[in-house]
Amino acid sequence: MFKLRFRQIHLDFHTSEQIPGIGSRFDPEEFAETLARARVNSVTAFSKCHHGLIYHETRFEARHPHLQRNLLKEQIDACHARDIRVPIYISVGFDEFMARRHPEWLEVDGNGRRTGAAPLQPGWHKLCFNSPYLDYVLEQTLEVMELFAPVDGFFFDIIGQGQCHCPFCLDSMRQEGLNPEEEADRLRFAKRVVDRFKRRFTAAIRERSADCSIFYNSGHIYPDWRPILDTYTHLELESLPSGGWGYLHFPLTVRYARTLGFDYLAMTGKFHKSWGDFSSYKNLPALEYDCFTALAYGAKCSVGDQLHPTGQLSRATYDLIGAVYRQVEAKEPWCDDVVPEVEIGLFNPEAVGNADARVDTSAAGAQRMLTEGHHQFDVIDAANDWSRYRVILLPDKIPMTEEIRGKVAEYLAGGGSLITSYESGMGPDKRGFVIPGMPAGFIEPAEFSPDFVVARDPLAEALGDAEQVMYDRGILLKPAADAEVLADIWNPYFNRTWEHFCSHSHTPCERPSGAPAVVQRGRIIQFAHPIFAMYQRHGVRAYKQMVLSALARLLPDPLVKTDAPSTAHLTVNRQPEQRRSVLHILHYIPERRANTLDTIEDVIPLYHLRVALKREQEPARVYLAPSGDEVACTYRDGYAEVVVPEVRGHQMVVFED
Numbered sequence: 001m002f003k004l005r006f007r008q009i010h011l012d013f014h015t016s017e018q019i020p021g022i023g024s025r026f027d028p029e030e031f032a033e034t035l036a037r038a039r040v041n042s043v044t045a046f047s048k049c050h051h052g053l054i055y056h057e058t059r060f061e062a063r064h065p066h067l068q069r070n071l072l073k074e075q076i077d078a079c080h081a082r083d084i085r086v087p088i089y090i091s092v093g094f095d096e097f098m099a100r101r102h103p104e105w106l107e108v109d110g111n112g113r114r115t116g117a118a119p120l121q122p123g124w125h126k127l128c129f130n131s132p133y134l135d136y137v138l139e140q141t142l143e144v145m146e147l148f149a150p151v152d153g154f155f156f157d158i159i160g161q162g163q164c165h166c167p168f169c170l171d172s173m174r175q176e177g178l179n180p181e182e183e184a185d186r187l188r189f190a191k192r193v194v195d196r197f198k199r200r201f202t203a204a205i206r207e208r209s210a211d212c213s214i215f216y217n218s219g220h221i222y223p224d225w226r227p228i229l230d231t232y233t234h235l236e237l238e239s240l241p242s243g244g245w246g247y248l249h250f251p252l253t254v255r256y257a258r259t260l261g262f263d264y265l266a267m268t269g270k271f272h273k274s275w276g277d278f279s280s281y282k283n284l285p286a287l288e289y290d291c292f293t294a295l296a297y298g299a300k301c302s303v304g305d306q307l308h309p310t311g312q313l314s315r316a317t318y319d320l321i322g323a324v325y326r327q328v329e330a331k332e333p334w335c336d337d338v339v340p341e342v343e344i345g346l347f348n349p350e351a352v353g354n355a356d357a358r359v360d361t362s363a364a365g366a367q368r369m370l371t372e373g374h375h376q377f378d379v380i381d382a383a384n385d386w387s388r389y390r391v392i393l394l395p396d397k398i399p400m401t402e403e404i405r406g407k408v409a410e411y412l413a414g415g416g417s418l419i420t421s422y423e424s425g426m427g428p429d430k431r432g433f434v435i436p437g438m439p440a441g442f443i444e445p446a447e448f449s450p451d452f453v454v455a456r457d458p459l460a461e462a463l464g465d466a467e468q469v470m471y472d473r474g475i476l477l478k479p480a481a482d483a484e485v486l487a488d489i490w491n492p493y494f495n496r497t498w499e500h501f502c503s504h505s506h507t508p509c510e511r512p513s514g515a516p517a518v519v520q521r522g523r524i525i526q527f528a529h530p531i532f533a534m535y536q537r538h539g540v541r542a543y544k545q546m547v548l549s550a551l552a553r554l555l556p557d558p559l560v561k562t563d564a565p566s567t568a569h570l571t572v573n574r575q576p577e578q579r580r581s582v583l584h585i586l587h588y589i590p591e592r593r594a595n596t597l598d599t600i601e602d603v604i605p606l607y608h609l610r611v612a613l614k615r616e617q618e619p620a621r622v623y624l625a626p627s628g629d630e631v632a633c634t635y636r637d638g639y640a641e642v643v644v645p646e647v648r649g650h651q652m653v654v655f656e657d
């Protein structure tokens with residue numbers, strides 16, 4: 001497996017052709033020294049940017065018109081002299097230089113418009129991956145391989161294709177027996193085009209380099225990459241929490257990405273907001289959070305920056321990055337070659353084409369419930385090995401294709417436990433549940449909404465004896481004869497309509513509906529409402545409590561027990577070679593500090609945190625890392641219990657076998 005370095009920079013350099021003096025203040029020695037001082041050991045540097053301009057000697061016309069030196073070559077040589085890797089960046093989907101010269105190579109939408117910025121707007125234009133443009137990109141890539149042999153690796157950016165209606169695509173679709181009038185066929189073709197691009201480029205690169213790294217970036221890790229993953233050497237998870245991805249994207253995506261068998265990194269940015277945000281600086285605790293979260297999930301770190309047109313790195317930026325990377329370096333021995341210790345699998349709605357956004361609402365709700373409950377879980381699809389999970393969650397809208405149904409049945413037969421909600425577990429036609437042994441059958445969508453939940457004894461601790469409003473519409477279930485109802489649905493007097501309404505919001509609770517809200521049969525617990533998306537949409541703590549209480553019935557002895565607040569995130573990584581497990585405790589609280597921006601400004605320490613980690617045997621030694629301070633440990637009932645004296649942002653606790 002290709003191994004990534006821990007402390008990387010992704011050094012953007014999209015630089016307008018109208019800016020003079022490119023590289024005029026570049027000093028190779030100062031450049032490498034600045035990186036080395038910030039403890040950087042890999043920097044992704046630019047061959048060709050989104051403007052389509054090239055930053056080194058080249059036979060192509062697109063060399064930046066004001067480039068004053070052989071910039072990339074000098075960057076590589078200076079960095080290599082200090083053992084800093086330099087993977088090479090090539091922009092594929094955006095290339096303004098070629099977009100202007102060959103507008104016929106641009107993607108075209110269904111109205112015949114070329115996609116991208118309007119004629120009088122600044123911005124990028126998207127090239128079609130089925131046009132002759134790709135021949136040019138390949139030629140340029142191969143030139144880079146000759147000029148800089150042996151190259152460390154490639155980072156190809158803006159890899160994707162929309163439903164292109166350009167003449168090349170219409171012709172190709174007809175030739176391949178696809179119907180351009182059908183959206184499904186257009187999407188199938190777009191995927192095919194991108195997959196072919198990856199195969200073609202990796203094959204061409206491999207003819208010339210057996211081992212350089214290759215990554216194709218689309219700003220996310222998509223489940224439908226599985227069949228094409230052999231064209232990658234590793235995964236880079238671009239995810240700038242303040243730059244449109246949000247704070248939920250990275251944890252959710254990495255929990256899936258880490259099951260795919262590659263080394264992987266977390267790419268954040270040093271920017272206050274997002275890419276291209278010149279002369280802005282992320283708050284130090286916010287950058288610490290991104291990098292230490294990466295470590296807690298077994299990822300390496302990459303911080304995005306953009307080099308100034310003069311070629312000089314910003315001292316303030318590298319002081320900031322260095323302040324974090326020095327800490328990362330000290331933590332690395334406990335973060336290398338790790339395997340997550342997990343016991344829950346959360347099925348990825350993206351894998352069945354049901355994600356409602358890059359961060360799906362139901363998956364995000366489940367992720368928050370489990371993380372706030374300090375549970376250890378992966379995000380999975382039908383291709384994962386499910387035998388390692390004690391409980392699998394099918395959130396809200398996971399239909400049972402034949403493949404998934406077979407997988408679920410096999411998993412249940414092997415003694416696994418299942419939590420489903422709403423329509424998960426139904427056949428693709430949504431006419432009924434098809435999982436063997438489901439606690440309840442489907443009657444119809446609920447007539448009333450919002451409705452209410454009243455707990456029976458098993459969930460009374462979570463909900464108390466009060467009715468709880470359920471804001472989103474559920475379904476009516478008919479429990480099997482041997483199923484146990486854990487909570488009931490109560491109905492309002494009527495739905496709120498023009499004919500009858502009451503007060504400012506939904507109608508008050510009136511009577512039992514006779515249908516269950518939560519029902520259990522053996523090792524399956526079923527929720528009638530889309531409870532996971534509801535938690536993400538409405539943030540009602542009782543929704544989380546219902547799920548966590550149900551989960552406790554299936555998983556009474558979780559890997560981690562703690563009195564930590566819900567703002568603390570705990571993960572456990574195993575280092576098999578060192579025969580030890582490393583518990584990560586993160587305590588940073590992202591806060592909305594601007595209309596549309598979350599960030600972190602302060603570190604709120606936690607003191608005397610009680611954590612019990614499930615262990616087969618009493619650990620030989622428990623200590624804090626990297627300080628090495630020993631921690632007293634009590635071993636009883638299969639748990640090694642410690643009191644962590646202080647968590648200042650991030651603390652690792654090491655349990656040696």
Ligand SMILES: [Zn+2]
Binds near residue numbers: 106128168
């Ligand atoms: Zn096209």
